[in-house]
Amino acid sequence: MYRAKVVVTLKKSVMDPQGATIRSALESLGYSGVDNVRMGKFLEIDIAETTRDKAEKKLDDMCGRLLSNPVIENYTFEMEELK
Amino acid sequence: MKFGIVTFPGSNCDHDCYSVTRDVLGAEAEYLWYKERDLKGSDCIILPGGFSYGDYLRCGAIAKFAPIMTEVIAFAEKGGPVVGICNGFQILVESGLLPGALIKNKNVKFICKNVRLRVETATRFTSGYTAGQVITVPIAHGEGAYFADTETIEKLENEGCVVFRYCSVDGRVVDEANPNGSINNIAGIRNSAGNVLGMMPHPERCSEEVLGNADGAILFRSIMENIGPS
Numbered sequence: 001m002y003r004a005k006v007v008v009t010l011k012k013s014v015m016d017p018q019g020a021t022i023r024s025a026l027e028s029l030g031y032s033g034v035d036n037v038r039m040g041k042f043l044e045i046d047i048a049e050t051t052r053d054k055a056e057k058k059l060d061d062m063c064g065r066l067l068s069n070p071v072i073e074n075y076t077f078e079m080e081e082l083k
Numbered sequence: 084m085k086f087g088i089v090t091f092p093g094s095n096c097d098h099d100c101y102s103v104t105r106d107v108l109g110a111e112a113e114y115l116w117y118k119e120r121d122l123k124g125s126d127c128i129i130l131p132g133g134f135s136y137g138d139y140l141r142c143g144a145i146a147k148f149a150p151i152m153t154e155v156i157a158f159a160e161k162g163g164p165v166v167g168i169c170n171g172f173q174i175l176v177e178s179g180l181l182p183g184a185l186i187k188n189k190n191v192k193f194i195c196k197n198v199r200l201r202v203e204t205a206t207r208f209t210s211g212y213t214a215g216q217v218i219t220v221p222i223a224h225g226e227g228a229y230f231a232d233t234e235t236i237e238k239l240e241n242e243g244c245v246v247f248r249y250c251s252v253d254g255r256v257v258d259e260a261n262p263n264g265s266i267n268n269i270a271g272i273r274n275s276a277g278n279v280l281g282m283m284p285h286p287e288r289c290s291e292e293v294l295g296n297a298d299g300a301i302l303f304r305s306i307m308e309n310i311g312p313s
Contacts, residue, residue: 010186014230015264017191066148069141069177071184072230 001082002047002055008068008075009040043067046082055079084310085111087125089155089171091146092117096132096168099287104129107291108303117149126310127164128155130171132223132285142185142226143173152178164310165279166208169224172271172281181274181281182239183231185224189264193225197296198262198270200284201250204243206273207309208280211301217254218298220284222262222270227283229265229272236266247271247282 010016016038023037045062049055059077068075086104090097097114105112113123117135122128136145146152152174159165159180167175175181188194197219202212212218231239239245247270251260261268263283271282286299 013232014186015189015228017187017189017264021191066140066144069144069184071176071182071232072186 002049002052002079003082004043004045004047004055004059004077004079006043006045006059006063006067006075006077007040008043008063008073010038011072011074014072040073052079052081084126084307085113085124086127086129086306087113087115087122088129088131089115089151090117090131091133091135091149091174093135093137094131094133094170096170096285096287099285100129100131100168103287103290103300104303107300108307110303110307115151117146117151120150120154122151122154122158127166127306128158130155130165130167130174131287132169132171135170135174138170138226141177142170143175143177146170146174147178156180159279162276162278164207164306166306167279167281168285168287169222169227169283172283173226175279175281180279181272182235183229183272185226185283186228186230187226188224188228188262193223194227194262195221195223196262197221197289198284199250199252199254199260200247200270201254201256203245203248204273206246206277206280208273208302208306209246210309211305215254217250217252218301219289219296220286220299221288222284223288224263224283227265228263229269229283231266239269239272240267242275244273244275245269245271246273246280247284 290300
């Protein structure tokens with residue numbers, strides 16, 4: 001069993017009004033120096049596979065087909081084996 | 084002719100589309116359940132508005148894998164006419180039948196109001212309008228900002244695939260008339276082949292004079308005239 005942590009982020013060219021709203025909220029709370037906030041998604045996924053290679057291939061496929069939209073998003077993931 | 088109107092879990096404009104095409108305009112119409120794989124002899128497919136699969140993950144992301152979509156995609160690839168309205172447009176871009184993506188409105192709000200649209204080009208869906216005509220159609224969405232990379236936008240513009248743009252009352256395409264931050268004020272596009280239309284505004288919500296506006300009925304009537312009886 002493997003546990004994957006997937007991070008999906010908006011491409012730089014895509015506007016992120018939620019990130020901008022969070023940035024201005026931080027500013028209004030008095031945090032100075034917050035120049036930029038970009039918001040993304042985090043997913044934790046447990047995959048029952050016998051090898052890391054198989055689990056990574058399966059996850060990469062999931063990321064490309066469903067978990068991210070390649071038109072607007074990028075993704076990265078880390079994977080650990082669950083004992 | 085017969086409209087096939089897809090009902091996904093969370094669709095909420097399917098009845099409006101059914102009522103307009105069948106009761107107002109006198110076409111045949113039938114609901115197509117998302118789990119089915121039969122288009123029931125439909126001549127034109129409508130993917131209606133709503134919140135398919137609760138908009139979970141991304142709007143339209145899960146709906147594109149519904150069983151009925153396999154048939155809708157095959158139908159579109161053979162040249163069959165498909166119209167996606169609002170959430171239906173989001174499903175069309177997610178499924179790759181139209182380019183680009185629909186992202187969160189620039190002001191981060193759900194916007195529900197009448198907007199002015201300039202009809203850019205005559206298609207089999209819009210032949211009842213004249214190019215440059217300004218019509219009033221309501222929008223109701225939180226994720227309706229049209230986005231595509233520069234190359235895709237250029238291709239859409241060069242091929243005349245932009246069908247509707249948000250505009251001012253007098254038809255000027257200006258920032259102040261852009262409700263959601265769409266690139267080039269894009270409100271609706273067609274594919275290169277011209278058989279797939281996606282639009283964020285809701286023509287089915289303004290198709291009867293008794294409701295104060297029938298600008299949307301022209302779209303459905305255009306489809307009926309161009310696709311004709313079968």
